[in-house]
Amino acid sequence: MASTYSMASTSFGANSRFDRQLSRILNHATAIFCEKGYEGASIRDLSRASGLSLAGLYYYFQSKDELLYLIQKHLFTSVMERLKENLKTAADPEKRLRIFISNHLAYFLARPKAMKVLSHEDDVLKGALGAEIRTLKRQYYHCCADLVEELKLTKKLKFKSRAVVLCLFGMMNWIHTWYNPRVDGDAATVAREIGNVFLRGIYASTSGR
Amino acid sequence: MASTYSMASTSFGANSRFDRQLSRILNHATAIFCEKGYEGASIRDLSRASGLSLAGLYYYFQSKDELLYLIQKHLFTSVMERLKENLKTAADPEKRLRIFISNHLAYFLARPKAMKVLSHEDDVLKGALGAEIRTLKRQYYHCCADLVEELKLTKKLKFKSRAVVLCLFGMMNWIHTWYNPRVDGDAATVAREIGNVFLRGIYASTSGR
DNA sequence: GAGTTAAACGGACGAACGTTCGATAGATAT
DNA sequence: ATATCTATCGAACGTTCGTCCGTTTAACTC
Structure with a gap:
């Protein structure tokens, strides 16, 4: 019974x-969760798709949740x-924020199904597993928020940071509902x-308003 | 067997x-679909919640899908x-677009659970019912797109209309994942x-770039 | 080639699912 | 008083669900 997993770069x-x-x-599993949603997808669907x-299948994970x-x-x-790799190449606050955006979109538009699973099954996981995912998400959010704050200070801008950062995430994450590479470009x-x-x-x- | 429904204004x-x-x-049902997702929610949950x-329950609808x-x-x-009512009060393109935004947010931030059900269970309905919902959604999208186009022509702006309209919807619809009236205002x-x-x-x- | 581990399988378990049937109590109409 | 209709119920139907047990095949090790 193998119980530790290692993760590399591709896929x-x-x-x-x-x-x-x-x-x-x-x-x-990503493809099936994307198509049917986590609750709507069954392990039997995964069995059919994977040929196991x-x-x-249960040799490879302990529960559907863990999947x-x-x-x-x-x-x-x-x-x-x-992101951390890409951010090394720039020091200018505006460029760094643009790097965050293009890193996010390059990664997730190349994995549209994964993108949907991540944003759609956002609060499905309860307990310890859910807490860990939420921590990772918060870290990622703060990466972006820090870049915005950096820019705000440098250029002496005035806005509610929380609101605009979440606006940015809204623009970026909503894309999975409409993006079509043939219509919208790369x-x-x-x-x-x-x-x-x-x-x-x-x-x-x-200024204020 | 009652088979026709009438809809009024409130709730x-x-x-x-x-x-x-x-x-x-x-x-x-809205509250339960919001909490557990459409697939994750059961008619038994609804039975418990409604006391029927x-x-x-099946006296009031024909299937979970219809619900x-x-x-x-x-x-x-x-x-x-x-929206149509509110748009009557303004002719200026910028004001009209601001009305679209505030109408959308006033309506859905007052119904956060409904907002989540609408955007989260976006493509679960198949067949005729799904097609009808998709038509309504497209009409609503076009209302917004027309307002943006109006503004674009008036002010001689230059941008990809489709992309910016969907950016706007992204900002507006992502809100259900983060909005907190105590932190973010009304x-x-x-x-x-x-x-x-x-x-x-x-x-x-x-200009171009 | 015997012995051990890794990887997969068939088949079942109890629970939960959406839905339906026939019955029934109360209201309304005749 | 009787008949009809509205709203509700208990109990079940047949499926499907996630998961697990015991066993078998495939792959290494010595």
Whole structure:
């Protein structure tokens, strides 16, 4: 009974055979959770999709909850990892915020199904697993909030930080409901457009109304 | 067997005793769908919450699907009704767009659970019921898109209309994940803030980048 | 090639699911 | 007083659910 998991960079990270198979299963699970929702998806759906038996699947995880936990945890740690790497290349506050936006969109528009699972099954997990995911999410939020605060101080802007940061997340995360690469261009294009709206939106606000 | 429903203005509209009871049930259903999600919520949960038996509930609707349909349909028609009323009071394109935003937020921040059900259970309805809801949604989207287009022409602005309209919806609809009236102020306050970010965001864009 | 571990399986468990049937109490109409 | 209709109920139907037990095959190790 293998009970520790290792995570690498691409997809769900694969070293040993166990990791590779688990990765395959998590990818199938992501697709199914995306299509039917966590509650609407059954382990039997996953069994059909992955070609493994019901009992065979349970060799790789302990419960349906843990399945969702593994997916969400991997996504948060993975996008955060890339963010930290990308932020090293710039010191200018505006550029750094643009990097956050393009990192977020590049990562999640390349994984639209994962994006939906992350934002749609946001508060499904209860107990310890849910608490851990919420912690990761809060860390990611604060990365963005810090960048906005940095910019705000540098340019002496005036706005409610909480509100505008959550506006930015709204613009970015709502995308999974409408994005079509053929109509809307690639991730970099959308990142530039959202960055434009957001930065102009907060730049003009040096006075009250 | 009663098979036609009437809808009035407040909550779920109540004329006859039947309508009043149906309204009560739909309100309970909204709360439960909000808390557990459509798939995760059971008719038994609704039975417990409403104090009616399982079989007694089915006197008021034909299926769980129809329950969700009734909720979503009422919300769309109801918010649209108010919008049209409110738009009568202004002719200036910018004011009209601000009215759309404040109408949307006033309506949905007063019904946070309904807001979540509407955006969270967006694509669960299949078949004819789902198609009808999607039509209502498209109409509502176009109301907003037309207002943005109006403003764009008047002020000779330059941007991808589709992208910015969906950015606006993103900001507005993401709110159900974070809004706290004690921290973030009332609906009018949030509407002003989002309106500021959005309008400044699109006003500055008369050139390409 | 014997022995051990890893990986998968069939088949079942009890519980919960959406839905329906036939019965019934109260109200309304004749 | 009788008949009809509205609103409700208990009890069950057939499915599907997540999970687990015992066993078997496949893959290494020595």
